[in-house]
Amino acid sequence: MTNFHIDPTIGFILGRRSVRKFLPNAVIPEMVTTLLECAFAAPSAHNRRPLHFIVVDDRATLDALAKAHDSGKAMETAPLAIAVCADTSIMPEGDMAWIEDAAAAMENILIAARALGLEGVWLKVMDRHPREERVTPVFGPPPHVKIVAIAALGYGDEAKDPHRGVNEERIHRNVWG
């Protein structure tokens, strides 16, 4: 551990944990805007920016998503969800960088949530079957739009320890080995 741990941003990154139980308190619109601003701020390959975001704060829709997503119980209590979606039609043939773009945006959302006193969890959608086929119709996007993942968000109702330390066996210096 280094002195850098006193830096609040480092604390938010290490403190981010997957929280799947939430208090009923709503997330104020200004915070939602900040989460979206952080999502849009993520790096994007060739600056193509293929992402769209669906903000869900309607209880009935959150419940429908929780039912459709086999690992989406978190949305039963979360007052907010943000689906990270990619418009694949703007990508050159065979360019899959929208997946990495979406992952970067998702991580920004989760770290920004932590910084705002919120918690969240990443719920994968794309390429999990039959999950994707069950969840996608709840949103009803056009066929060229992929629902990559959903962030379930809110004030946490469970506490988890922050991450600490590194796995030395997974660190290689200059070359593998």
Ligand SMILES: Cc1cc2nc3c(=O)[nH]c(=O)nc-3n(C[C@H](O)[C@H](O)[C@H](O)COP(=O)(O)O)c2cc1C
């Ligand atoms: C690509 C990806 C997909 C994930 N999908 C799910 C999911 O469908 N349901 C879920 O409860 N958690 C999901 N998670 C959260 C992981 O289970 C979690 O990050 C992992 O257990 C480590 O815990 P931590 O986030 O508290 O560090 C996903 C995480 C990633 C990065």
